[in-house]
Amino acid sequence: xxxxxxxxxxxxxxxxxxxxxLNVYCEIHPFNNLPxxxxxxxxxxxxxxxxxxxxxxxxxIDFKLFHNKYPLLAVCYGAQYLAQHSGGEVIPxxxxxxxxxxxxxxxxxxxxxxxxxxDSQVWMSHGDTIADIPAEFEVIASTDTVRVAxxxxxxxxxxxxxxxxxxxxxxxGKQLLENFLVDICGCSQDWTPDSFIETTISSLKEKIGNxxxxxxxxxxxxxSVAAVLLHxxxxxxxxxxFVDNGLLRKDEYTQVLDSYQHMGLNVRGIDxxxxxxxxxxxxxxxxxxxxxxxxxxxxxxDDAAHEVQDVSWLGQGTxxxxxxxxxxxxxxxxxxxxxxxxxxxPDFMKLKVVEPLNTLFKDEVRKVGKALGIDDVILGRxxxxxxxxxxxxxxxxxxxxxAILQEADAIxxxxxxxxxWYDKVWQAGAIFLPVQxxxxxxxxxxYENVICLRAVGSVDGxxxxxxxxxxxxxxxxxxxxxxxxxxxxxxxxxISSKPPATIEWE
Ligand code: XMP
Numbered sequence: 001x002x003x004x005x006x007x008x009x010x011x012x013x014x015x016x017x018x019x020x021x022l023n024v025y026c027e028i029h030p031f032n033n034l035p036x037x038x039x040x041x042x043x044x045x046x047x048x049x050x051x052x053x054x055x056x057x058x059x060x061i062d063f064k065l066f067h068n069k070y071p072l073l074a075v076c077y078g079a080q081y082l083a084q085h086s087g088g089e090v091i092p093x094x095x096x097x098x099x100x101x102x103x104x105x106x107x108x109x110x111x112x113x114x115x116x117x118x119d120s121q122v123w124m125s126h127g128d129t130i131a132d133i134p135a136e137f138e139v140i141a142s143t144d145t146v147r148v149a150x151x152x153x154x155x156x157x158x159x160x161x162x163x164x165x166x167x168x169x170x171x172x173g174k175q176l177l178e179n180f181l182v183d184i185c186g187c188s189q190d191w192t193p194d195s196f197i198e199t200t201i202s203s204l205k206e207k208i209g210n211x212x213x214x215x216x217x218x219x220x221x222x223x224s225v226a227a228v229l230l231h232x233x234x235x236x237x238x239x240x241x242f243v244d245n246g247l248l249r250k251d252e253y254t255q256v257l258d259s260y261q262h263m264g265l266n267v268r269g270i271d272x273x274x275x276x277x278x279x280x281x282x283x284x285x286x287x288x289x290x291x292x293x294x295x296x297x298x299x300x301x302d303d304a305a306h307e308v309q310d311v312s313w314l315g316q317g318t319x320x321x322x323x324x325x326x327x328x329x330x331x332x333x334x335x336x337x338x339x340x341x342x343x344x345x346p347d348f349m350k351l352k353v354v355e356p357l358n359t360l361f362k363d364e365v366r367k368v369g370k371a372l373g374i375d376d377v378i379l380g381r382x383x384x385x386x387x388x389x390x391x392x393x394x395x396x397x398x399x400x401x402x403a404i405l406q407e408a409d410a411i412x413x414x415x416x417x418x419x420x421w422y423d424k425v426w427q428a429g430a431i432f433l434p435v436q437x438x439x440x441x442x443x444x445x446x447y448e449n450v451i452c453l454r455a456v457g458s459v460d461g462x463x464x465x466x467x468x469x470x471x472x473x474x475x476x477x478x479x480x481x482x483x484x485x486x487x488x489x490x491x492x493x494x495i496s497s498k499p500p501a502t503i504e505w506e
Pocket of ligand 1: 290383384385386387427461462498501502503504505506
């Protein structure tokens with residue numbers, strides 16, 4: 001494996017993604033909390049950083065720990081750090097070194113630059129520049145304005161690059177990483193979904209033995225893939241629980257339960273609609289709704305888990321971004337990100353936790369799911385919030401409003417699928433607004449509810465753009481909803497992006 005040491009760059013996770021796209025396993029660790037370097041480590045990458053090496057509180061590392069012991073690729077801040085701490089000089093740039101640049105000079109015989117053409121576009125993003133390098137450093141690539149765009153420390157496998165090979169604007173960045181990983185570190189590119197499945201199943205078998213595991217399924221990608229992996233490892237000793245909180249999409253509970261059963265999972269469905277809805281009655285505040293739903297879910301899940309005799313493990317679909325220790329940009333101290341899936345274990349359950357996906361990024365989870373033969377209906381699903389339609393009904397929730405929203409949402413999603421737009425948007429759903437407005441149907445005046453349609457494009461939900469659905473499609477959806485859903489006489493479309501709006505309305 002490759003160890004990526006994080007100095008707080010916004011691109012660190014991207015480096016890991018690129019390395020894994022080359023079928024090489026890697027892990028991200030904070031620069032100030034080093035992992036054990038066992039004999040599976042084939043190389044080390046230093047990330048960039050929001051700090052300048054000239055700042056007093058800049059992240060420090062004893063790079064002699066790695067230099068000449070492992071191949072070392074230092075990116076941006078990492079490269080400047082190496083230069084400065086070896087007797088070179090790093091100064092503030094006088095010209096802008098942000099954005100696209102082209103490599104004007106390349107040492108074409110250099111193994112790190114194999115198959116990279118002169119003129120290759122690279123992405124620069126730095127405020128400092130390496131003005132001077134020590135005698136034992138050799139420049140192996142330059143741009144018009146940056147003489148030390150890439151260097152090697154002579155006689156070692158230590159390299160520094162000023163640009164960011166991990167971003168797609170560096171056209172040959174992936175080639176450079178491949179050169180480093182394969183030719184220089186000797187990695188064998190055999191980390192694939194199939195090899196992940198094979199090693200995970202055998203290690204789950206060993207870890208769990210004949211114990212029993214309970215796991216809550218949500219219908220989403222992560223919990224489903226985690227369940228299938230566990231099922232392949234321990235079979236019927238995996239007890240899945242799928243709770244109907246009454247806030248799922250139309251027919252979702254039966255459809256999803258059905259496909260789980262088809263996959264051979266030992267799954268128990270629990271209809272807890274009334275329990276959730278009665279606890280939610282009259283509650284308007286979004287955070288209050290979330291708390292109630294979280295609490296009732298734990299109660300229902302715990303009751304069901306207690307019915308499984310002698311269970312000792314709780315399975316969870318936690319993924320890698322939830323557990324990466326992040327380096328704070330406000331200071332070089334390491335903090336652990338908090339997330340609703342992490343530490344979600346209620347005290348009273350006292351189970352050991354097993355998280356088969358906690359080394360994978362989301363897109364890797366999908367690939368593993370595909371290799372496991374999980375249906376596209378589950379793998380291709382849009383994200384859906386845990387509190388479900390409760391946070392898409394603004395204000396208080398009633399069974400009647402849920403039913404109206406389910407109908408409208410089903411028509412919306414059906415039309416997105418039929419027109420090919422479902423897979424083009426990242427997330428879509430209908431929202432029940434807490435207003436009524438006047439309309440006319442036939443000769444009659446109506447005074448009914450408003451449905452808002454939301455569709456966004458996004459990568460990770462942190463930022464999002466509203467999707468430009470065609471007018472004709474919006475017209476058809478509006479027409480279908482108003483003509484078929486009793487209680488709705490007006491449909492609007494949300495054209496706000498995140499930020500400043502959020503994806504959900506509550
Ligand atoms: P926002 O509304 O914050 O949503 O832009 C970003 C993503 O998170 C989902 N979301 C939630 N997921 N529990 C969840 O499991 C929640 O309480 C919750 N709130 C928002 C939202 O659907 C979107 O994908």
